[in-house]
Amino acid sequence: MEYRFSKNRPEIVKTLASRLTAECSLTVWQKKADGSRNLMEKMIFHALFPDEGVFTLKVNKENSAHIDPSKEIYFLLEEHDFIFKTKMAMDQKEFMTLQIPREVRLKEFRIHERKYFTLEEKKFVEVVFSVKNADHEITLSCPLVNISESGACIVVSKETISNIDFSADVLLKLSADFQSAVIRNARIFIKKNLNNDELYAIGVQFQ
DSSP: OOEEEEOOHHHHHHHHHHHSOTTOEEEEEEEOTTSOEEEOOOEEEEEEETTTTEEEEEOOHHHHHTOOTTSOEEEEETTSSOEEEEOEEEEOSSEEEEEOOSOEEEEOOOSSOOEEOOGGGTOEEEEEEEBTTSSOEEEEEEEEEEEOSSEEEEEEEHHHHHHBOTTSOEEEESSSSEEEEEEEEEEEEEOOOSSOOOEEEEEEEEO
């Protein structure tokens, strides 16, 4: 079985929500200075808080006393197919609050490998969208989040996503020619703040 590392925030939250179910048990450890593991008693999942960016575990005093809050904490689910590390946010009497990890290791179920890009890399692709309730199209230069042989993920503005026809095919200019694709999903990519507007990620599958 092949594995991949994901830094996709919505995918990480979705994976945690599906794997960290009521009363599930996690193997917990920290790394010592010599690289060996400081293995602790298993901990029980309590709750996930995506908006706050944290999750909680049930702990006892013995477990809590052996954890170094300045070091990363590693977790392994019982299924042995889901490993991640994160840092403590707060240690309370009965619960430990931890940050939702920025990266997780997952089983690779995708047929085609994806290549990822950050917004800072400024990898753009020309995209032609159909406008809903209209007979014309719009052509935009959209940031590329990832791409594979079977599809791609692009970023658009809130204004764009409110105007495009999701039922119509889109065209992406990946080289000299345009590639036809269908829209499979859309999600918030960056929430609105004082410095920018909301951005949305659109997943497309090539035809």
